[in-house]
Amino acid sequence: MADLISIKRKESLHDHCGVFGIYAPGEDVAKITYFALHSLQHRGQESAGIAVSDGIKLRSIRNLGLVTSVFNENNLSKLKGYIAIGHNRYSTTGGNTKDNVQPVILSLKHKVFAMGHNGNVVNVANLAKKLGNIKRSSTSDTEILAYTIYKSPGLKWRDKILAAIPQFKGAYSIVACSKKRLYAFRDPWGFRPLVIGKLNDYHIVASETCALETIGAVFVRDVKPGEIIEIDRKGFHILGQIPSNKKSFCLFEYVYLARPDSIINNELVHDVRRKSGELLAKEAPVEADLVAAIPDSGTSAALGFADAAKIPFGEILIKNRYIGRTFIQPEQHIRELGVKIKFNPMKKIINGKRVVIVDDSIVRGTTMKKIVEILRKCGAKKIHLRICSPPIRWPCFFGLDTPSKKQFIANGKSVAQIRKFIGADSLHYLTLDKLIQASNQEKNSLCVACFNGDYPMEVNYNFKKNIFEE
Numbered sequence: 001m002a003d004l005i006s007i008k009r010k011e012s013l014h015d016h017c018g019v020f021g022i023y024a025p026g027e028d029v030a031k032i033t034y035f036a037l038h039s040l041q042h043r044g045q046e047s048a049g050i051a052v053s054d055g056i057k058l059r060s061i062r063n064l065g066l067v068t069s070v071f072n073e074n075n076l077s078k079l080k081g082y083i084a085i086g087h088n089r090y091s092t093t094g095g096n097t098k099d100n101v102q103p104v105i106l107s108l109k110h111k112v113f114a115m116g117h118n119g120n121v122v123n124v125a126n127l128a129k130k131l132g133n134i135k136r137s138s139t140s141d142t143e144i145l146a147y148t149i150y151k152s153p154g155l156k157w158r159d160k161i162l163a164a165i166p167q168f169k170g171a172y173s174i175v176a177c178s179k180k181r182l183y184a185f186r187d188p189w190g191f192r193p194l195v196i197g198k199l200n201d202y203h204i205v206a207s208e209t210c211a212l213e214t215i216g217a218v219f220v221r222d223v224k225p226g227e228i229i230e231i232d233r234k235g236f237h238i239l240g241q242i243p244s245n246k247k248s249f250c251l252f253e254y255v256y257l258a259r260p261d262s263i264i265n266n267e268l269v270h271d272v273r274r275k276s277g278e279l280l281a282k283e284a285p286v287e288a289d290l291v292a293a294i295p296d297s298g299t300s301a302a303l304g305f306a307d308a309a310k311i312p313f314g315e316i317l318i319k320n321r322y323i324g325r326t327f328i329q330p331e332q333h334i335r336e337l338g339v340k341i342k343f344n345p346m347k348k349i350i351n352g353k354r355v356v357i358v359d360d361s362i363v364r365g366t367t368m369k370k371i372v373e374i375l376r377k378c379g380a381k382k383i384h385l386r387i388c389s390p391p392i393r394w395p396c397f398f399g400l401d402t403p404s405k406k407q408f409i410a411n412g413k414s415v416a417q418i419r420k421f422i423g424a425d426s427l428h429y430l431t432l433d434k435l436i437q438a439s440n441q442e443k444n445s446l447c448v449a450c451f452n453g454d455y456p457m458e459v460n461y462n463f464k465k466n467i468f469e470e
């Protein structure tokens, strides 16, 4: 049986990162960024960083750990200025080391540039080759992107950015700042979300709208795919627009990655998940006494399922929200704690019931199998699994940390075989068309590659070395 940490890491899919940027003279931009990063913590929990400029000097604090452990009143008070960018990281390229914590800071020949990236640029090996010998201080691809900008022609950062960005291929929602300006750019496919907000008279960019609401800002609009934006005292200006041939917003943002209270492409994520639950109930009806979720990501969908199926919704698993990223592993004889520490079942409610468990997705299936075992021990009469997305069979190259293809439970297995492995009485996955219907997006504006292998671009990835190749 896998240890506790590996259960957590292998069973969930992790987004690459959360980004935030603010230009607001007179405001405590470091503290505002701290609170925004706190609300974007779900997008990356390995490390956090904030860089602040006062127009003359750019200072930063970056470290491994959650936002609450990296920052405190004391260190934040040292970040004085009026421009800030912040970043929460989950590593997909480059390891989880202190050197790789973002924002990446380039400080070369009197020029300073800080940058935070959400996504994966798939031609990073080509970009690195073009750069030749550079003095690297990390192994993250973001540093290559920052160097590409730095080495691009132009005296001003805006010219360098405009020259560099069209060379990037892949997923990038980026915030960056020089000593005097804030920048935001999003890839022309629009894989990852990026929004513009307003706080009093000043502008903000953030991965998700939940960060705007937390700090009392209002939503202005999405950064459009391919847009390159500069923000200064006068507001935000569109510096450039990379033509977008094929929009490919990540459908999995709606399924699992984004917070349910965020609005993406005009849709509240909670509503999309709820709708997917309703459609699932119609697609695969079942007789049961109770609908329950795997907290928290399955909750919105389970509510939708329960409503449409006219079966009561109830909590049966209580999630311990206070598990950090590292915790002590139990002894061999209490290994079941691996799941139980995370989810404690309420036997009194489960005993004798026919239960429908609704969840967003199944990755390797090992946690779900354990949950089913625990529910059986608690006396569940029937356990029906309903999953609000199609089976994941293909890895993601656009900013989500997925295992290799052969590690997916759905790889090479039929739904009947997966059901048998997990030990449930029935199993149904929502079909792709119905999931797209729930998202209320145009089919051809979405990336759905992890469900059907139809990648929006060619990718040259070496699984053995875990790197993108030329």
Ligand code: SF4
Pocket: 191, 249, 250, 251, 252, 253, 395, 396, 397, 398, 399, 400, 447, 448, 449, 450, 451
């Ligand atoms: S492959 Fe899947 S997770 Fe990755 S961007 Fe496409 S839909 Fe999202």
